[in-house]
Amino acid sequence: MAGPLQSEVLLPEQIADLLGLEGALGAAVGALIGAFIVGNVMLAFTGVAGPWAKRKITAAFTDRIAVNRIGPFGLFIIVADSVRLLSKELIIPDGADRPSYDLAPLILPASAMLGFAVIPMGSLGPFNIQLADPEAGLALVFAFASIASVSLVMGGYASNNKYSLMGGLRAVAQNIAYEIPLIVTAMSVVVFAGTLQMSEIVAVQSQTLISLGGVSIPAWFAFVNPFAFVLFLVANMAEIGRNPFDIPEAPTEIVAGYQTEYSSVYFVLFYLGEFLHVFLGGAVMATIFLGGPAGPVLPGFVWFVIKIWAFFLFTQWCRSALPRVRIDQLIEIGWKGMLVLSFANLVLTAIIVGVIA
Amino acid sequence: MSVELPADAGAQTPEEIADLLGDLVIGREEHLNAPGFVIKPDTVVDALRRLRDQAGFDHLSCVTAEEYEDRYESIYHLTSYDDRTQEVSIIVPADKENPVSQSANEVFRTADWHEREAYDLIGIEYDDHPDLRRILLPETWQGHPLGQSYDQDQPQVVPLREHQNPLLEDQKADNDSETMYLNIGPHHPATHGVLHIKTVLDGEQVVDLEPDIGYLHRCEEQMCQNSTYRYQIMPYPDRWDYISAGLLNEWAYARTAEELADIEVPEYAQIIRTMGAELCRMAAHFLALGTFALDIYGDFTALFMYSIRDREKVQNILEDLTGQRLMFNYFRLGGVVWDLPEPREEFFEKTRDFLDELPTALEEYHDMMTSNEILQVRTVDTGVLPPEVAKSYGATGPVARGSGIDYDVRRDDPYGYYENLDWDVVTEDGCDNFSRLLVRMREVEESAKIVEQCIDLLEDWPEDERNIQSNVPRTIKPDDDTEIYKSVEGAKGELGIYIRSDGTEKPGRFKIRSPCFSNLQTLPEMSNGEYVPDAIASLGSLDIVLGEVDR
Structure with missing residues (x-):
């Protein structure tokens, strides 16, 4: 473990200091620049993930090569695809409910971007990459992430398409069914950590759980409570709508669900939003179960990136290998299985923590 | 019954x-x-x-x-x-x-x-027909094309106002109704071609469902009626079930025409035919497996690619044998067009290699697919087709055998070399989507057994007795007014052909009995009351090819 992971000073203040600005102006400029940097880094990840990494990973799982013609390892396909997608015609169906049809693709990526504001992404050189560290950080992340459902319903309803409508309805049913177990499971971590503040949750996990022959295993909550980790992982997959829970889109059943009618830029925004949500899901998992940006040798930010990409890889693995469950089965798993298990987990954790402490 | x-x-x-x-x-x-x-x-x-x-x-x-x-x-x-x-x-x-x-x-x-x-x-x-409407041609069509008084030059003028939106009727909302009308297709990721399914939904559940076919109607029957028996008809069957089942289709025509014109087929050619046909069946079943996985898994998954990979191996063998990858045109009346490719050893080795790798591949499918619990939850007891219903609808092939009906034309009305080979008819009693999947996977194994035996026979066949075609006259004119209906076991089921000769070198009437046509009819029975995803899965398990449904 390389020293204290978190310095007290957050990224916006550091930027303000660097620019020699003080007071409200410094806070505003620092926050804007900081948010710009973090937002762009995350968007760059999705830019790499969508047109390139996703194809390469799926190809590796399915015995193919995928993009390899344009640039090294086909990387320039990102540029080609961006041009292609942005230059397509933006088709707006007859009878679309205009303001909400246009707003839906904006809300989805925005909700995910908001979530990244409170994620501690570790240090890189002198900088401590975290935009804000409110005391209710964890609650805020879930609040931001769940705005996504609003976007899906808006898009599904406003498209004036029955497939879209079904996709929107499925999204709501699914998000309600899985958000509760998701948050209840996260609460078991809060019971352990005794705080909702993200940096504190990370700090608690840096303690040593057990020492094996000189190698100290940190008290990551995934090690402390693997059961909660698995529950959270499954609920998270459903929350972000990845296989085997990609019910709101379900390409072979309801064409593309809520995004059936979206094209061109709107389609890109939806896709960006989805990938951002995958990364946000990964970031939340990393923060509350995998010690946040903790890890040996490499800087914290690098570990953070490795962890969220590992989660992305996991979603792609599931996509290649797992059948999709049916909508009624999904709801059943959510309400009858996950909810019960997550409450059992919470109660048990509370009892154990209460007895030990 | x-x-x-x-x-x-x-x-x-x-x-x-x-x-x-x-x-x-x-x-x-x-x-x-x-x-x-x-x-x-x-x-x-x-x-x-x-x-x-x-x-x-x-x-x-x-x-x-x-x-x-x-x-x-x-x-x-x-x-x-x-x-x-x-x-x-x-x-x-x-x-x-x-x-x-x-x-x-x-x-x-x-x-x-x-x-x-x-x-x-x-x-x-x-x-007393419950619903006597046109089925292959559009509702607005004038006249009946295979009737004698049909005027082919008659323009099929349909005023734009009538045809502007052929689905308009269906789109009108019924305010009192609690159900929703949904058009699945003609363009939809799960229809395996151009199929339109008129669906009435109550929430996510299917209340009523009606397949609307004919989008791929290419007048195959009429084209065959305008072609000569000897050479011109044979290329058409490849285009019915075009999912690499070409040789099986060709055999349907070959069998009917050979029986009609009393043509003998040398034993050696029969063995080649049997081998080729079973290779086609394997290729077709691999694709059925892959597309079914696509319907259940969504997106292009590992299973789809694996099954395409294995189908590709079969395609390569078939290409070596026939010179073609899709439209084989390999059978001739009285035999096949040419012998196995030289050097024969190489062909045998390639085929044997494929057969040797097959058990490993199938095990992979079983690991990833049939033993996957989510897949079982999705497919077991969904799309149930009881045997009596299947019989009433004339279901055949893996669809019938998945409902426990022990019916296979290869065994029940033997042709080719099947009688002399050791293989089994596969049946499953589940009557559901899972059973149909299992039947196809096990049939691949049986086909492999047949191919292997054929290869053994072909390898030992004396060189001077390799007779690939019998002597068939250049023009074939069966007696006037002779009628025959014969069928073979295609990849999807019983593929039958009816021919009435009119004394010329072209058939007077040529009728194709497509297994997919009958099998698709069972879809409403299987899907009513089930969820949309299950209806899609049932459609996938029927393994229809629209080229064969619409002809």
Whole structure:
């Protein structure tokens, strides 16, 4: 473990200091620049993930090569695809409910971007990459992430398409069914950590759980409570709508669900939003179960990136290998299985923590 | 269907059938494959019910309609699921001026679509038919294209205002209704081609569902009627079930025409045919497996690519054998077009390598697919098709065998070299989507057994006895007014062809009995009351090819 992971000073203040600005102006400029940097880094990840990494990973799982013609390892396909997608015609169906049809693709990526504001992404050189560290950080992340459902319903309803409508309805049913177990499971971590503040949750996990022959295993909550980790992982997959829970889109059943009618830029925004949500899901998992940006040798930010990409890889693995469950089965798993298990987990954790402490 | 007679009911002589039908019979005909009984147009239900319940003819294989100079005629080709060699043709003439005939829908549900097709293409009207509309051609079509008075030059002018939105009727919202109307297709990721399914939904559940076909109708029957027996027809069958089942389709034509023109096929050629056909079956089943996985898994998953990878190996072997990858055109009347590719050892080795790797590949499928619990939850007890229903709809092939019906034309009405080989007919009793999947996977194994035996035989065949074609005259003119209906086991089921010769070198009537056409008819039975995803899965498990449905 390389020293204290978190310095007290957050990224916006550091930027303000660097620019020699003080007071409200410094806070505003620092926050804007900081948010710009973090937002762009995350968007760059999705830019790499969508047109390139996703194809390469799926190809590796399915015995193919995928993009390899344009640039090294086909990387320039990102540029080609961006041009292609942005230059397509933006088709707006007859009878679309205009303001909400246009707003839906904006809300989805925005909700995910908001979530990244409170994620501690570790240090890189002198900088401590975290935009804000409110005391209710964890609650805020879930609040931001769940705005996504609003976007899906808006898009599904406003498209004036029955497939879209079904996709929107499925999204709501699914998000309600899985958000509760998701948050209840996260609460078991809060019971352990005794705080909702993200940096504190990370700090608690840096303690040593057990020492094996000189190698100290940190008290990551995934090690402390693997059961909660698995529950959270499954609920998270459903929350972000990845296989085997990609019910709101379900390409072979309801064409593309809520995004059936979206094209061109709107389609890109939806896709960006989805990938951002995958990364946000990964970031939340990393923060509350995998010690946040903790890890040996490499800087914290690098570990953070490795962890969220590992989660992305996991979603792609599931996509290649797992059948999709049916909508009624999904709801059943959510309400009858996950909810019960997550409450059992919470109660048990509370009892154990209460007895030990 | 209940068969009231004892097990030997199959052994019906024409005289016994005549006795059974009694005074319903107004005339006798002789088809090459079966005795034909002419009955009055208002006694169809009576006659078919007697044959079904008292003589075991529980399989209405096909309905052929045609127009003659003086009359219309519907032929009901009946056979038995228990004994395929038992066949009888019920011929129903209808008045030239006012062609009306009783519908057989009451006895055999499959008659529904077959009679609609007869109405659409020939123009016979069926009394008491539940829904006598055009099926292959658009509603606005003028005339009946296979009828004699059809004017091919007549413009099919449809005013724009009538055809502006052919789905408009369906889109009108019914405010009182609690259900939602949904068009699945003609363009939809899960329809495996251009199929339109009119669906009525209550929430996510299917209340009613009706396949609307005909988008890929290419007048295959008429094209065959305008082609000569000897060479011109053979390329067409490749284009029916184009999912690499080409040789199986070609065999349907080859078998019918060879029987019609009394052509012998050398044993050596029969073995090559058998081998090629089974390779085609494997390729077709691999694709069925992959697309079914696509329907259940969504997106292009590992399973889809793996099955395409294995299909590719079969395709390569077939390419070596026939010189083509899709439209093989490899069979000829009286044999095959050329011998195995030289050097033969290389071909045998390549095929053997494939067969050796197959068990590993299949194990992979079982690991990833059939033993996956989510897949089992999705497919077991969904899309249930009870055997009686399957029989009534004339379901055949893996669909019937997945419902526990032990019926396979290869064994029940042997042709080619199948009799002399050691293989089994695969059946599963689950009647659900999972059973149909299992049947296909196990049939791949059986096909591999057949191919292996064929290769052994071909390898040891004496060099001077490699006779790939018998002597067949350059032009074939079967006797006037000879009628025959013969079928083979295609990849999807019983693929039958009816030919009536008119004394020329081209068929007078050429009718294709497509297994997918009958199998697709069962979709509403399987899907009503189930969830949309299950209806999609059921459609995938039927493994239809629209080229064959629409012809």
